[in-house]
Amino acid sequence: MKTAGIDIGSRTIKLVTVEGKEILHFLISDTTHDPLEQCRSLMAQTSFDRILATGYGRHFFETHFDVPTVTEIKAFARGAKAIFSNCRTILDIGGQDTKAIAMDERGNVSKFEMNDRCAAGTGMFLEIIAKTLGYDLEEFGKEALKAQGNIQINSMCTVFAQSEVTSLVARRQKREDIARGIHMAILNRTLSLLKRVSTTPDIVFAGGVAKNPYLKYLLGDALGCEVKVPEDPQMVGAYGAAIIAQDMNR
Amino acid sequence: MKGETMEQKNYRPMWKDLGLNLEGHDQLLAVLGKAYKDIYMSQENRPKAMQYLDFVISEVHGLRVEELMEAKKKGNKVVGTFCVYVPEELILAVGGTCVGLCAGAEIGIDEAEKVLPRNTCALIKSFMGFKLAGLCPYIQASDLVVGETTCDGKKKAYEILNDYKETYVMEIPQMKTERDRTLWRGEVIQFKEKVEEITGRKITPENLREGIKTANNKRKALQRLSALRKATPSPISGLDALLVNQIAFYDDPLRFTRSVNDLCDELEERVKGRIGVSQNGTARILVSGSPMAVPNWKIPFIIETSGAVVVAEESCVGERSTRDLVSEDGDTLDKMIDAIVDRYFKIDCACFTPNEERTDHILDLAKEFKADGVIHYSIQFCTPYTVEAYKVEKAIQKTGIPFMKIETDYGMEDMGQLKTRIEAFLEMVKG
Numbered sequence: 050m051k052t053a054g055i056d057i058g059s060r061t062i063k064l065v066t067v068e069g070k071e072i073l074h075f076l077i078s079d080t081t082h083d084p085l086e087q088c089r090s091l092m093a094q095t096s097f098d099r100i101l102a103t104g105y106g107r108h109f110f111e112t113h114f115d116v117p118t119v120t121e122i123k124a125f126a127r128g129a130k131a132i133f134s135n136c137r138t139i140l141d142i143g144g145q146d147t148k149a150i151a152m153d154e155r156g157n158v159s160k161f162e163m164n165d166r167c168a169a170g171t172g173m174f175l176e177i178i179a180k181t182l183g184y185d186l187e188e189f190g191k192e193a194l195k196a197q198g199n200i201q202i203n204s205m206c207t208v209f210a211q212s213e214v215t216s217l218v219a220r221r222q223k224r225e226d227i228a229r230g231i232h233m234a235i236l237n238r239t240l241s242l243l244k245r246v247s248t249t250p251d252i253v254f255a256g257g258v259a260k261n262p263y264l265k266y267l268l269g270d271a272l273g274c275e276v277k278v279p280e281d282p283q284m285v286g287a288y289g290a291a292i293i294a295q296d297m298n299r
Numbered sequence: 300m301k302g303e304t305m306e307q308k309n310y311r312p313m314w315k316d317l318g319l320n321l322e323g324h325d326q327l328l329a330v331l332g333k334a335y336k337d338i339y340m341s342q343e344n345r346p347k348a349m350q351y352l353d354f355v356i357s358e359v360h361g362l363r364v365e366e367l368m369e370a371k372k373k374g375n376k377v378v379g380t381f382c383v384y385v386p387e388e389l390i391l392a393v394g395g396t397c398v399g400l401c402a403g404a405e406i407g408i409d410e411a412e413k414v415l416p417r418n419t420c421a422l423i424k425s426f427m428g429f430k431l432a433g434l435c436p437y438i439q440a441s442d443l444v445v446g447e448t449t450c451d452g453k454k455k456a457y458e459i460l461n462d463y464k465e466t467y468v469m470e471i472p473q474m475k476t477e478r479d480r481t482l483w484r485g486e487v488i489q490f491k492e493k494v495e496e497i498t499g500r501k502i503t504p505e506n507l508r509e510g511i512k513t514a515n516n517k518r519k520a521l522q523r524l525s526a527l528r529k530a531t532p533s534p535i536s537g538l539d540a541l542l543v544n545q546i547a548f549y550d551d552p553l554r555f556t557r558s559v560n561d562l563c564d565e566l567e568e569r570v571k572g573r574i575g576v577s578q579n580g581t582a583r584i585l586v587s588g589s590p591m592a593v594p595n596w597k598i599p600f601i602i603e604t605s606g607a608v609v610v611a612e613e614s615c616v617g618e619r620s621t622r623d624l625v626s627e628d629g630d631t632l633d634k635m636i637d638a639i640v641d642r643y644f645k646i647d648c649a650c651f652t653p654n655e656e657r658t659d660h661i662l663d664l665a666k667e668f669k670a671d672g673v674i675h676y677s678i679q680f681c682t683p684y685t686v687e688a689y690k691v692e693k694a695i696q697k698t699g700i701p702f703m704k705i706e707t708d709y710g711m712e713d714m715g716q717l718k719t720r721i722e723a724f725l726e727m728v729k730g
Binding site: 105108121146158159161164234260 | 715716718723724727
């Protein structure tokens with residue numbers, strides 16, 4: 050049976066179709082102002098017998114298409130476990146939230162935490178600060194790698210951090226040094242979240258922000274173990290939902 | 300009787316006389332009516348006897364206030380309170396009525412923030428907002444407003460509230476030694492004298508015995524309701540049971556006790572027939588922590604629309620205010636006062652240190668009610684409960700029952716995030 054998982058995030062919508070655990074299709078689009086239309090267009094590009102929705106938009110999807118839902122927490126746990134069978138800890142940094150999930154050996158969620166209402170340290174934060182510094186998101190992490198200096202960013206609030214960055218730029222601080230400071234600030238925040246939940250390896254880093262190579266490196270360095278990033282870190286939730294949909298068959 | 304219309308009769312002249320801000324009050328009733336319809340009337344399989352509660356809520360600022368105004372004309376006094384520490388027995392003894400004052404809605408916040416820091420707990424901000432914006436008929440009708448020193452936020456806020464409405468403050472000890480009991484006894488006696496002063500009536504062994512009996516009977520009815528929720532499947536939703544506990548602070552105690560007993564009769568039949576509000580296998584959740592005043596239905600609403608049922612509230616609006624009775628054995632005024640002192644001294648509010656009896660109670664409740672999960676709820680900036688959550692978590696973890704703590708206010712902007720967290724918690728509970 051072909052099943053699909055759709056992960057409706059704040060920035061992007063991901064659709065994965067699977068047969069067993071094998072990925073047949075992975076599609077992604079921006080969420081835009083009309084996520085429903087985006088979902089329709091993604092679904093039109095592939096076929097499946099059953100679909101399961103996850104992500105912050107799962108409930109409107111449920112209402113429109115009358116399909117079951119699963120939370121991102123469970124979807125990421127299943128997806129990460131299917132990709133890295135020794136996974137015990139997941140860090141997911143998406144567009145507007147950050148989650149840390151601990152799993153037992155069998156892959157059941159044993160503890161999790163997520164930010165409650167503020168997007169500090171998430172993808173949105175990185176995007177806005179990158180823009181303030183004139184970088185696009187892809188080069189942001191690479192540029193930070195070139196930093197020589199050590200600048201501390203004190204604010205984690207997107208609005209305050211942006212004005213802090215603006216004033217650092219005005220003081221003619223090097224762009225890449227500021228970029229490094231921003232990465233360090235996210236790192237520290239993420240580490241404290243992980244320490245509250247779990248740092249048991251294997252640690253899997255997923256979500257759009259996991260595409261940032263510098264953050265992956267910093268995390269591995271601070272945690273003293275390799276942090277595993279899936280080939281496409283953005284599809285983990287949709288993939289997990291698709292696998293759960295397979296099980297519902299039995 | 301319909302739950303969706305909040306206004307059956309024209310109470311505007313009464314509200315005007317009470318000095319309410321009519322325009323703001325209309326908006327409040329409209330919001331409350333809609334929230335009640337969306338949250339309560341959408342529930343399936345409700346007990347029939349809940350119609351009485353629907354009626355009380357629909358008349359919460361109407362008929363009930365009118366009754367109080369009528370009682371006042373006969374010289375009976377209204378005492379407004381914010382806390383389960385105020386001994387209702389003393390008020391009942393002299394024919395008075397004890398009412399819980401409005402503190403459960405995000406309203407009048409702009410007004411409240413003129414006098415209070417922004418990072419004050421939602422409950423304190425709410426009662427201040429209700430008063431300053433002129434939206435609570437109960438505080439307007441009160442002959443005496445009683446505050447208490449359960450937390451720093453409330454303690455200091457009462458000093459400010461006193462500028463707008465005279466507030467009598469009871470000192471609540473913070474520890475439970477013999478010295479603290481002596482202090483508390485002094486407070487109860489002083490409060491007795493205050494009640495006698497404002498009513499001009501003496502508290503006697505005869506009328507106090509009646510007061511004790513009335514308050515006990517109310518608690519016994521609520522205990523009966525609580526015990527029925529131990530059944531699987533639960534015969535009543537957590538939302539409805541919470542509402543009953545909330546109404547307990549407003550309604551006429553005799554009528555309320557009868558109605559709760561009627562409800563319990565119906566629930567007993569349900570339990571016998573194994574009829575519940577949810578299917579067997581539905582996750583049973585114990586909610587523990589800060590009080591949930593009307594219309595703060597946020598957490599049970601999310602839990603129960605995510606496929607679980609709340610089976611108990613370890614809260615001031617719940618177990619904490621109903622668990623203990625006042626001994627009815629006392630034959631002298633002194634002995635009766637002692638019985639009251641002892642009963643209230645048992646309350647395990649998080650303002651006490653140490654407060655191990657609360658954790659013990661939570662463990663007992665989790666076991667007795669066969670809870671599949673415990674959700675600790677604290678109002679943001681409510682330091683006693685927010686901090687104590689750590690101790691509760693540690694104790695619950697030893698039992699292996701899944702535990703989650705939530706800190707939130709009365710606002711709705713974190714509903715999406717909370718729903719995800721609670722759903723994920725329930726997925727974890729179900730395994």
